[in-house]
Amino acid sequence: MSNSRRKFIKNSALFTAGLSLMSSVLSSCVSNNKKLSILILGGTSFLGPHQIKYALDRGHTVSIFTRGKTIPNVNTEVFDKVEHLIGDRENNLKALENRSWDVVIDNSGRKVSWTKATAELLKDNCSVYVYTSSTGVYFPYTTGDLKETKNVVLKVPEDLEDEMLKMEYGYGVMKANSEIEAQKAFGKENTIVVRPTYMFGPGDKTDRFMHWPVRLAKGGEILVPGKTEDPVQYIDVRDVAEFMIRLAEQKIAGTYNAVGPSTKETMVEFVNKVKDTFKVESTIIQIDDYEFLREQGVYYIIPWIMQNENLYGSARVNNKHAIKNGLTFRDTKSSIKETHDWWYSNNLTDERRAQFEQKEGSVLVKEQDIIKAWKVRKS
Numbered sequence: 001m002s003n004s005r006r007k008f009i010k011n012s013a014l015f016t017a018g019l020s021l022m023s024s025v026l027s028s029c030v031s032n033n034k035k036l037s038i039l040i041l042g043g044t045s046f047l048g049p050h051q052i053k054y055a056l057d058r059g060h061t062v063s064i065f066t067r068g069k070t071i072p073n074v075n076t077e078v079f080d081k082v083e084h085l086i087g088d089r090e091n092n093l094k095a096l097e098n099r100s101w102d103v104v105i106d107n108s109g110r111k112v113s114w115t116k117a118t119a120e121l122l123k124d125n126c127s128v129y130v131y132t133s134s135t136g137v138y139f140p141y142t143t144g145d146l147k148e149t150k151n152v153v154l155k156v157p158e159d160l161e162d163e164m165l166k167m168e169y170g171y172g173v174m175k176a177n178s179e180i181e182a183q184k185a186f187g188k189e190n191t192i193v194v195r196p197t198y199m200f201g202p203g204d205k206t207d208r209f210m211h212w213p214v215r216l217a218k219g220g221e222i223l224v225p226g227k228t229e230d231p232v233q234y235i236d237v238r239d240v241a242e243f244m245i246r247l248a249e250q251k252i253a254g255t256y257n258a259v260g261p262s263t264k265e266t267m268v269e270f271v272n273k274v275k276d277t278f279k280v281e282s283t284i285i286q287i288d289d290y291e292f293l294r295e296q297g298v299y300y301i302i303p304w305i306m307q308n309e310n311l312y313g314s315a316r317v318n319n320k321h322a323i324k325n326g327l328t329f330r331d332t333k334s335s336i337k338e339t340h341d342w343w344y345s346n347n348l349t350d351e352r353r354a355q356f357e358q359k360e361g362s363v364l365v366k367e368q369d370i371i372k373a374w375k376v377r378k379s
């Protein structure tokens with residue numbers, strides 16, 4: 001076991017001993033301005049550390065439930081202020097038995113059976129279940145203006161051969177059925193479902209949106225894929241985290257698309273908006289020819305994704321209901337700058353950075369060759 005993991009678990013265990021005494025006297029009723037006891041199923045990867053920070057800053061107490069494997073690499077200072085419960089959603093929920101919290105936030109739900117089990121176990125001991133879902137529930141995105149009330153697919157079609165398509169359906173179907181399990185156990189009036197689009201920000205582990213903080217800082221000729229009208233949607237992870245805690249505080253049950261930016265945006269508008277985040281000279285090279293992009297193996301640079309009939313609405317999700325209920329957005333340039341600063345901080349190793357920045361075949365690595373080929377094609 002590494003030193004950092006040993007220290008992380010030891011500090012968590014010391015805190016646990018104190019907090020479990022305290023939590024037995026906390027009531028399990030949620031109301032405005034009340035300090036809440038919050039259980040996060042998860043907590044140590046990307047969304048969780050930001051929920052924890054915001055919740056602690058607002059005076060709430062937090063317990064997290066994980067296998068104790070993932071070492072957080074953002075907001076590391078908050079982890080000796082939370083109770084760390086160890087178990088496994090697959091087969092060991094003992095640490096959650098005979099305990100009560102005001103609010104449960106389920107971030108780590110990756111199987112319907114996991115959410116069913118925790119919702120069933122906790123329904124009499126917690127007031128609110130907050131399920132972290134995804135806009136993936138709308139797959140296939142064959143229409144636009146996707147609202148929370150839209151019927152979603154609950155079963156993966158049987159005759160699919162394409163593995164990618166199976167995965168895309170599978171994720172959305174898992175999330176949609178998990179939402180239902182939470183609502184069945186807690187009742188719709190006590191369940192909050194949040195459906196984020198692509199999240200980015202400090203702590204990002206997905207290596208998707210990281211392209212932009214890394215790339216924009218270098219300047220020069222920047223490849224921007226997509227047709228002029230191609231829309232994009234994305235959201236700072238902290239905006240999602242904070243929105244979720246505020247919804248829980250106010251117990252505003254319902255389903256919310258946690259999607260930014262506040263108004264419609266195209267890929268070209270996005271890049272123009274953020275291109276001078278860093279003090280470097282840069283020029284945008286827009287490549288709008290899908291056939292050429294396919295030839296070059298460029299199918300997405302999140303938040304842009306090549307449009308097809310199944311993806312038409314992926315960045316056309318309606319966020320009005322969430323905004324009406326308190327979703328706010330950080331300034332995108334500041335988000336990109338802060339994500340960049342986190343990426344080059346001591347929270348990450350050079351090896352980790354190289355793994356992404358030098359990844360063979362990635363657009364980041366191939367970009368200048370693609371631009372050269374594009375110029376030849378256009379000449």
Ligand SMILES: NC(=O)c1ccc[n+]([C@@H]2O[C@H](COP(=O)([O-])OP(=O)(O)OC[C@H]3O[C@@H](n4cnc5c(N)ncnc54)[C@H](OP(=O)(O)O)[C@@H]3O)[C@@H](O)[C@H]2O)c1
Nearest residue numbers: 042043045046047048066067068069070088089107108199
């Ligand atoms: N990233 C995006 O753009 C995006 C977009 C839409 C929706 N979402 C959803 O947002 C959620 C955010 O996830 P997150 O990873 O950032 O959450 P998180 O709360 O920061 O971390 C999740 C934690 O769950 C723990 N975990 C994993 N498997 C477990 C198991 N079998 N039993 C107990 N704990 C387990 C892991 O810790 P251990 O390894 O120590 O167990 C991990 O650190 C996910 O539900 C995802 O589907 C993400």
